[in-house]
Amino acid sequence: MRTWFIMQSLGLDTSLGEMAVQPPVNEPKPGFVFRKSDQAESGHNFHQMITPYGSITLHRADMLKVLTDNLPPFQAFQAHFSKRLVSYEQGSDSVMLQFSDGTSAEADVLVGADGVKSATRATMYRGLAKSAEEYDRNKAGNLRKFVQASWTGTYAYRALIETESLLRDNPGHQAATTPMIYFGENKHVVSYPISRGRVVNLVAFVTIPVGDERDLDGPAVTDVSKQEMTEQYKGWEPEVQTLLNCVDKPSRWAISHMRGLPSYVDGRVALLGDSAHAMATHLGAGAGQAIEDGFVLGQLLSQRLVTRANVSLALRMYDAVRRPFGNGMVERSRKTGFLYEFNELPEFIDKHKLRDSSKVELEKLAKDICKKWEVQWSALPDVEWKLAEKMLRDALDVSSGHDKPIMANL
Ligand SMILES: Cc1cc2nc3c(=O)[nH]c(=O)nc-3n(C[C@H](O)[C@H](O)[C@H](O)COP(=O)(O)OP(=O)(O)OC[C@H]3O[C@@H](n4cnc5c(N)ncnc54)[C@H](O)[C@@H]3O)c2cc1C
Incomplete structure (x- = not known):
């Protein structure tokens, strides 16, 4: 709902709604269905999530098309494609960008929206660590940890399944029409229809116990055999087996995250999206959070008050x-x-009873999970935007028209 609010503010909700499986309506609607599946016999649906608008599931390519179709005409700004940032250097009133093709460019501001392997973040935190080295080696060591994102210990097998072929072999399979989360110990499978229901998006997760304490061994993304994926779910119920059997060519993604980045900005440089807060996919919120960053940052940078001289202050807000x-x-x-995946459970949930598919215990688990999801609709992102705007105005002392020193607590 937070991201949908931004899409509405941009006037993109109608076009996006046309791409969704069902036209979104602002009332409580069914979202994911929860089902316990890591047993040989048929599982049961144990919870139906209800959310404002329900699940608005879209193919990424469809969403990107709506966004690019609605960009202002290219005459309004300059775009340069196929450039790969290698590093940057900050001067007193500009940033010099170095690209992999040997070219460079000078900018007032650099916004690094360059994903989980961000070269912008790497440059920022190598630089901050180097400066800290002179006075505090421990601090420098800590800062260096943020140069690269770390592995969560989870792999995700991804594939798209033609709904027609799923239903041809398995008439009435609920994954064809219903967003599903299939639960199991150390593994879970998420599926939901996209592309107006023509395709089912499948993401099957496998967590290596204490894998998050290890470095990733092997490629972050790779094509794998169908057998590698299906073997992971041996012994699971038929509904999951039949879904996985429809997969043709899965790929395996190591899911990484960036925990507790101490700052998203340094001087005239800001990080946005996965470069700042790459996260596990379990709330389906990574892209939404990148959009929220853009919503706040874009409005801050477009304020008349913000100039080349005080832009780093706006970035701090x-x-x-x-x-x-x-x-x-x-x-x-x-x-x-x-x-x-029945791990790190709160005290009031008994893992043994979950393993035995206790309905009472599964319902307690479902309630706890739904509470985690509620952050997606309990407030709107304009709360943060209004706060940022107020802080900017206070810091720039708009009433007197003079710049105040940067707020001490930022
Ligand atoms: C398996 C999986 C499932 C997911 N499911 C969901 C979901 O359901 N909902 C959701 O909201 N999110 C989901 N996400 C997360 C979502 O994909 C990311 O959070 C989102 O794409 C982040 O957007 P971004 O623009 O920050 O980074 P990206 O989408 O990674 O884009 C970064 C861009 O920067 C470019 N780039 C990289 N390096 C450089 C460089 N040096 N110079 C120039 N350009 C560069 C890249 O080519 C890319 O175009 C999922 C992620 C995964 C892995």
Whole structure:
């Protein structure tokens, strides 16, 4: 609902709604169905999540098309494609960008929206660590940890399944029409229809116990055999087996995250999206959080008050309002993933009873998970934007028209 609010503010909700499986309606609607599946006999649906608008599930390509179709005409700004940032250097009033093709460019501001392997974040935190080295080696060591995202210990097998072929072999399979989360110990499977119901998106997760304490061994993304994926779910119920059997060519993604980044900005440089707060996928919130960053940062940078001279102050406001929320979502997503896989359970839930498919215990688990999801609709992102705007105005002392020193607490 938070992201949908931004899409509505941009006037994109109608076009996006046309791409969704069902036109979104602002009333409580069914979202994911929870089902226990890591046993040979048929499982049972144990909870139906209800959310405002329900699940608005879209194919990423459909969403990108709506976004690019609605960009202002290219005459309004310059775009350069196929450039790969290698590093940057900050001067007193600009940033010099170095690209892999040997070219460079000078900018007033750099917004690094360059994903989980962000070269912007790597440059920022190598630089901060180097500066700290001179006075505090421990601090420098800590800062260096943020150069790269770390593995969550979870792999995700991904595939798209033609709904027609799923139903041809398995008439009435509920994954064809219903967003599903199939629960099991150390593993879970998520599926939901996309592309107006023509395709089912499948993401099957496997967590290596204490894998998050290890470095990733092997490629982050790779094509794998269908057999590698199906073997992981041997002994699971028929509904999951039949779904996995429809997969043709799965790929395996190592899920990484960036926990507790101490700042999203340094001077004239800001991090946005996965570069700042890459998160496990368990709340389906990573892209939404990137959009929220853009919503706040874009409005801050478009304020008349913000000039080349004071832009780093505006970036600090962005950091002050977005970092607590973004970093909070990283932790919340991590914890939610543990719950789908019966790990790190709260004291009031008995793991042995979950293993035995106790309806009472599964319902307690479902309630706990739904509480984690509620952050997605309990408040709207304009709360942070209004706070950032107020802080900016206070800091720039709009009434007197003079810049105040940067707020001491930022
Ligand atoms: C299996 C899986 C399932 C997911 N499911 C969901 C979901 O259901 N809902 C959701 O909200 N999120 C989901 N996510 C998370 C979502 O994909 C990310 O959070 C989102 O894509 C982040 O957007 P971004 O723009 O920050 O980074 P990205 O989408 O990674 O984009 C970064 C861009 O920067 C470019 N780039 C990288 N390095 C450089 C460089 N050096 N110079 C120039 N350009 C560069 C890349 O080519 C890319 O175009 C999922 C992720 C995974 C792995």
